[in-house]
Amino acid sequence: MSDRQDFVADHTDRPARGDALLTVADVLSFPVLQAGSPEVIVGGAALDAEVRWAHVSDSAGVARLLDGGELLLSTAAGWPHDADDLRAFVSALRRAGVAGIVVELGAQLPRIADPVVEACAESGLALIALHTETKFVAVTEAVHRALIAAQTDALHERQRLHELFTALSLQGAPADVVVAETARALGAPVVLENLAHEVIAVEPLRMPVAEVLSNLAAADRVPVQARGVRWGALQALPGPAHPAGRLTVLEQGATALAFGCLADGGDAEWSLLAQRGIIDDLLGARFASPADMAARLSAGGFSVAGRQCHGIVVRGALSAAELAYRARQAGCAVVAAQVGGDDVALLSLPASAVLTDALAVRIAGDDRTVFVGPAADDVLDLLSSLRAARDLAASDRSDGGPRVRRVDGRPLERLVASLRDDHRLHAHSERMLAPLVAHDRERRGDLLDVLAALVAHPGNRSAAAAASHLSRSVFYQRLALIGDLLDVDLDDGETLAALHLALLTRRSTSTS
Incomplete structure (x- = not known):
């Protein structure tokens, strides 16, 4: 049997707490440990515990030498024999933060004592038995070598990410590009919200947007802030582990976004980007399902179901921001953007409300012409309403003064809007x-x-x-x-x- 000895924790340079890049399951898969014919006595979620070092000891007082995250390798030769003492021994290891226990069985210890198994199971501590004599020094070398290699990979990946997001910042990349790159780096959906919880940008990867937005409670989250000013939060849904650490990736993305906010003078550009993105995607039918688009609208406070919605086009000296402000002042939820030289908007009113000519003029302004699409109560109808309003605006050739023109008053144009995909x-x-x-x-x-x-x-x-x-x-x-x-x-x-x-x-x- 190989020599055993205690290693004093303070004498070894180990990864800092929280930087672990291995789990008990990872170590269990090493050939040197597989050669010991391992048997998982207590496993399940306990095998996901992070390992940041390996410690060899048979001492009953080993807990005082541990800092947390160690995988304890032992023959149990010095462990107590009394059941209560064994339970207290396991409890001490658990309080010390040990990642798991590997016990080598032999003639002196043919099986692990029941109190140890029961205490590990109760506390969720991984317990593994080795049925073949194993050189613990080889195990510790394999663990340490893997940790150092993983740390080197992590440093390289952090440097790559730093270069990536620095380049995006210097190029003035818009928020949606930064969010997309963050999602690709993490291999998980990423969402950017402002302080009002409006979705500014989302990269769902292969997940439906509605599902992404409904699962944000489980997301990792970092603030987007600089110089004491906070603009929003960058969030990532659960996904695969990342060599540099998931939070590190999110923080790099958030830093790039913060630089963008400083350069643009605040988060106003974010809201414009979000609203323009929604209208562009709606007009281009770039959504996997109506539910996805409804979820994006709802995240910005714009409800479709149970409301009376319209697509409108406003022609005249006006900005999308002013149009949105006027609509909100008139009691409407709104998404507005400039498309093709005109300001277009989606309006959401209570189901009992009516978009009268007076209300349309109040939103558009007295000196402007507004083209109003038919009422809609779902996403596809809203798409038809906005398209019909744009078609009506495009067909308008009169040089008359300000007025309200409605698609409902142009039955042929409404027919074309409803059949435009035929x-x-x-x-x-x-x-x-x-x-x-x-x-x-x-x-x-x-x-x-x-x-x-x-x-x-x-x-x-x-x-x-x-x-x-x-x-x-x-x-x-x-x-x-x-x-x-x-x-x-x-x-x-x-x-x-x-x-x-x-x-x-x-x-x-x-x-x-």
Whole structure:
């Protein structure tokens, strides 16, 4: 049997508490320990205890030499024999923070005493029996070698992370990019919230967003702060262990985010980024399920279920931030952003409320035009409402003053909004307009604009010519060319309706 001796803890340079990179289960898998024919007497969750050193001792008073995190290797030769003393011995080890106990069995100790097994089971302390003689010095060398290698890997990984997040800070990377890189480094979903618990950015990896947001109570969390100012929190759901430590990765990400906040002058840019991201993803249908989008909206205080919601577009001298402020002052939950030169917003009102013209003007302002999509009570309807409002805004060619225009008052546009994902509608548009599209592309013509003016002013070609900014004679020449290219009668009501539908479909595609 190999020589045994006690090692005084203070004489050895060990990893600091909390820096352990091995578990009892890891050590148990080492070949040198497997050669001892190990039997797990008490395992389960106890095998997940962190090991930061190995200590060899047969002494009954070994607990006073331990600092915590040690894996105790022993033949139990010096242990007490009385049952109560054995229980007290195990309790002392537990209080000292020992990670687990490995006992070598032999002729003098054919089995581990029941009081030891019972005490370990009660306290959740890993207990392993070795049935074959084992060189404990080889075990300690293997443990120490693995710990040093792991610490070296951790240092390299910390340096890599430092370089990564420093580069992101110097490049002025937006918050969503920093959050995405943090999630990839951790291999777990990461969420950035501001102090109001609004979700600024989320990288769910392969998990549904709704599931991520519903499990934040189990997340690791670090504050995003600098110079005594706190802006929010960076959170990571449970995931695999990381060589540098999960909290270290989160802290690096939080530091990069804090630098971004200092550079941008605060977290106002965060809110704009979050709202623009929601609207972009909604318009682009970039969400795995309506529940995911509903969860993102709800995290920002915007409820869809049981509410009356609308998509709106506001045209005029206005900012998304001002639009959002006006909407909140009017008692609406709101998500607003600028898209394509117009300010667009999602509004959420109580189910009993009505978005009257007066309320729409109060939100948009007296000197602006607001385009209002149909009421919606779920995410997909809200998407249709916002798309329809944008289509209506895109088709508006009048130079009139401020007003409220509603999709509900334009049944054909509402039909196109509801069927915009139907490939047959797009095939109809392409088939009918192909000659005009080709003509305008090849000759830089304006036939599509002229046709749009015609269908916008049915029965009044003088008004249509004025809307096209063309003289009546030139306008009529354009109409004749359109009729020839399409081989249709532009005085036929059904033909005009079909062309109007084709134009609206084409416009809806360009505003998606």
